[in-house]
Amino acid sequence: MTTPLVKDRIYRSPQALIGGVLLLVIVGWLGIDALFRGRGHTPWLALAALILIVPLVVAFTLRPAVFAGEDRLRVRNPFRVITLPWGEIASLRSGYSNEVIVKSGAKYQLWAIPVSLRSRKKAARRQARAETDARRGRTGSGAGTGGGLGGFGGFGGGLRGADEPAGPVRAETDKVMDDLRTTLETRGEAESAQGEIVVRWAYEVMAPAVAGAVLLVTLLAVG
Structure with a gap:
């Protein structure tokens, strides 16, 4: 198999x-x-x-749900199901909503992956705190005055291990879009990921x- x-x-x-x-x-x-x-x-x-x-x-x-497979991206929106071969997708765009842009120019909104401006602002604040901590030479969540509650501040910095490489703090839905973009880069040119877009009401x-x-x-x- x-x-x-x-x-x-x-x-x-x-x-x-x-x-x-x-x-x-x-x-x-x-x-x-x-x-x-x-x-x-x-x-x-x-x-x-x-x-x-x-x-x-x-x-x-x-x-609403988004199913990401090896050869297809299936988008189940409120009134439509769109099956998109990776080879037909031009880009995945994030703005005030997350969308799939296909090579023909059509775009489909990802209802299951809504954009949260509030989460983006929180992620930006966590990123700013992480950069401040790095400049001050902190190496862990318990260093300096940031210990104690600092380890429970969110999904990112406080829970990161000492040996784990630091990266930019991102909102959860932005991380999902990054994951989909990685799959698009990996599978976009695959022969099995080509075909026609199917839209079903x-x-x-x-x-x-x-x-x-x-x-x-x-x-x-x-x-």
Whole structure:
């Protein structure tokens, strides 16, 4: 059996997953309560709202994911699944959102890897502290006045071993994009990583949402 050159990875947003579960619990609780305790048209309105809202919550929170394999990058966004051979990807761009730019010029947003400006600012502050510590000649988290709580300051500097090479502190999503860029450089010219881009619409999400919207509008119009 041939060992893959690149290990498959799945990237998802933990914050979106947690938020999605909480929203589903709240929507489900309110909707079921209205279904069984409501009067008149209320149960039907609650049913229509559930059919509309639940797929949308799933689409924007639980569904988004990025699957990075040896030959393909598969992007699962709220309403589309885009399968991109590495050979068709021109670049991976990070700005106010993370995007894949293909050679034809089209771009696809990576919903599962959201940009956090707050995390970038925190990473920049940690980087500035690390550079200050280096200038002062500190070699570990316990040196000088930075001991004690300094070792628990974040993902970077404080937890780095004495023999581990220091590098720039990066936000987590920026690290993910760096990892994807490395894979693109490694696999972009591989023969097995060539092919056509495939875009599939997520009708399994769109159809229930549209049905719920139609039912809700109809019930509101009937009164």
